[in-house]
Amino acid sequence: MDDHLDDYMNAVARTMxxxxxxxxxxxxxxxxxxxxxxxxxxxxxxxxxxLASAAVYST
Structure with a gap:
């Protein structure tokens, strides 16, 4: 997992x-x-x- 995270961090930093x-x-x-x-x-x-998604969202 650490190798994948290192690869991901490097790729994102390079891309951005x-x-x-x-x-x-x-x-x-x-x-x-x-x-x-x-x-x-x-x-x-x-x-x-x-399950259906809500048609209207309110706060």
């Missing part, structure tokens, strides 16, 4: 022309790990097949 200093890498990796863990929770949440 962002500097990615070595000192920042642990914090960026930690943030990505948390984001991936949260995304997995959402992705794994079971939803019924007949």
């Amino acid at each position: 022309a962002l500097p990615l200093e070595d000192a920042w890498r642990p914090a960026v990796r930690a943030n990505l790990e948390v984001a991936l863990r949260l995304a997995r929770l959402v992705d794994d949440f079971p939803l019924p097949d007949d």
Whole structure:
């Protein structure tokens, strides 16, 4: 997993022309790990097949 995150960080930094200093890498990796863990929770949440999206959103 670490190799994939390193590859991802390098690719995104290169694509966006962002500097990615070595000192920042642990914090960026930690943030990505948390984001991936949260995304997995959402992705794994079971939803019924007949669920329809809301037609109107309001606050």
